[in-house]
Amino acid sequence: MPPRINIPPVTRILLVVLALQSVLSAAIRYRQWTAHSEIVIPYLNLIPQLSIVYPWTFLTTTLVESNIFTLSIACATLYHGGRYLERAWSSREFGKFLLITALVPNTLCFGTMVTFFAFTGNDRWTLMTIAGTIPFQISFLVAFSQLVPAHTVTLFRGILSLRVPRFPLLYIGLVALLCLTPMLASASFFLAVYGLLTSWTYLRFYKPVFPDLDTSQQASLRGDASDTFAFAEFFPGPARPFVESISSQIFNVLVAMRLCAPFTAADISAARGESTFVPRAGSARAEADRRRAIALKALDQRLHAATAGSASRAQTAPAPPVVQTPLPSASGPTVQTQPNVTTQNPMTTTQTGALLGETSYNPDGDDSRNNA
Template sequence: MPPRINIPPVTRILLVVLTLQSVLSAAIRYRQWSAHTEVVLPYLNLVPQLSLVYPWTFLTTTLVESNVFTLTIAYLTLYHGGRYLERAWSSREFAKFLLIAALIPNTLCFGTMIIFFAFTRNERWTLMTIAGTIPLQISFLVAFSQLVPAHTVTLFRGILSMRVPRFPLVYIGLVTLLCLSPMLTSASFFLSVYGLLTSWTYLRFYKPVFPDLDTSQSSSLRGDASDTFAFAEFFPGPVRPFVESLSAQVFGVLVAMRLCAPFSAADISAARGETSSSSFVPRGVPGSARAEAERRRALALKALDQRLHAATASSASRAQSAPPPPSIPQPPPPSASGPTVQTQPHVGTQSAMTTSQAGGLLGETSYNPDGDGDRGSA
């Protein structure tokens, strides 16, 4: 009997709706296809000029993909990312995050198309279809940047090494390139940018902190005041000071408009993990016990790798410095019909083989809380 795949409920519903709506959209387009007209589905996809009478499209359009390539990417992203985040946050918080990450970027993109039409008087902007899981995909990347900000992903046997907070900008770059092809429309670029801003703002200022049952952390804390989740952390080092200055000015405007509230001293202390009379724990990573266990596991693997290398080096040095053994008279060779004895491998050789295998297994990911860790095209 094949093993049962355990998918959390919200992720399961997400995948089913994505499959049904995408298949339905493809079937309708196939039946109504014409070489002289473009098929639009204003009751399923969000089209600024036609979908005002179908308000549900502000949500349903997110789970509609128009081709097999984007559908495959969306299915893999929602399956793996949804399972991880739903188990880390709970189904209720994950569903709330999906609702915000889908509704707000679609609405902002809708308004952007209307503004472009007002300035250009070109109906192409209001007839452009706003659809796809792009805002959800980049929102997942932002969430991973909050959960594991110090981890580095190594690809292609060490040729490309990139920290997790770099992935949202790389994703926006890929979407921009695909917008130059017929595969994606210009609305996809705005969806990716608005998805980044919306998900980061919600996680930074509004999302309730998952309570740690091992401590007396207050369950009323919201947001993430840690330095590792600042908006400038998504950018490379050379442009980070400029982004920090710009984001500080924007934050001041949002505070003046009462859309965001400045962090208090207790919030900053909790985010940095400083102990106080109320025994706060770090807010930067929901579930500090899991984060601490992951950090200790990474350090233990690194220490084990160093010990294996040290043991191999000492064994090799002892073998080289040891005097040769005295010659012992050898017994007469056995007869041709007797059994032969195979030479056993040296202990140092076996240790080196074990160390090489362990080093290969430990080279896929790394934990680097201080270093930047970007190489290649990051």
């Protein structure tokens, strides 16, 4: 039998909905296609002038691709990125992340199209289709930039090496180039920019962090205050001072509007201790290993004490009396029988008194505490 492909539940649902909605959109376009008009589906895709009566399109439009090329890229992105992030964050947190990174960029793009129409009076802006998994794709790149900020990807057999935080801007540049072709609409560029800002803001300030049980990290810690996840890290070195000055001013405005909260001393100290947060599964495993080591050590001490006590009692016990058993024949000799004293220790000991087979489990960080 071929090996079963293990796909987490939320990722599996995304792939199924993406395939169904994309096939449905293609079938409708095929049936209504004409050479003189452009087919729009206002009850499936988000179109500012027509979809206002279909509010669910603010979510459904994200899982609709209009051609086989973008559909293939979307399936590969959701399959690999979705499996990784859902296992690292849990299905609930991953679903919340997807909901935010789909709804907020689509709403902001909707407002941008309406604003352009208000200034220009051109209906083309309000009849433009806002669709595609672009917000998800760039959000995954931002999430990877938080999880593995120091990871380097080598392309073209070592000719080009890039750190993971460089990919979001490269992706926006690629989308901008494709918007000049019939493959992507102009709204895709705004979806990419808003997807970057939305995902970074949520991960930086709002996403709950799973606490590490081996440290004194607060259970209610949110966001990521590490320097490796600053917004300027997405830009090349020469542009970072300029980006840092602008982002600091914007952050101060958001704090004044009470949309963001400044990081506390505990947040900064926790971020300096670890560049990224520790997944919940790993922390629970570390805590279980630490408790198991303590339990095994206590069990060994009890077995050692019990063995030493039984050995000392056996050495101090008096010898059993000699029993004379007469034989049936009166003329025969008297037989003296003495029971053999055999002392079986539960576990043999060495000359230093240590138990044979003593379990010694020292996880990382326990050696220093035991020697203290």
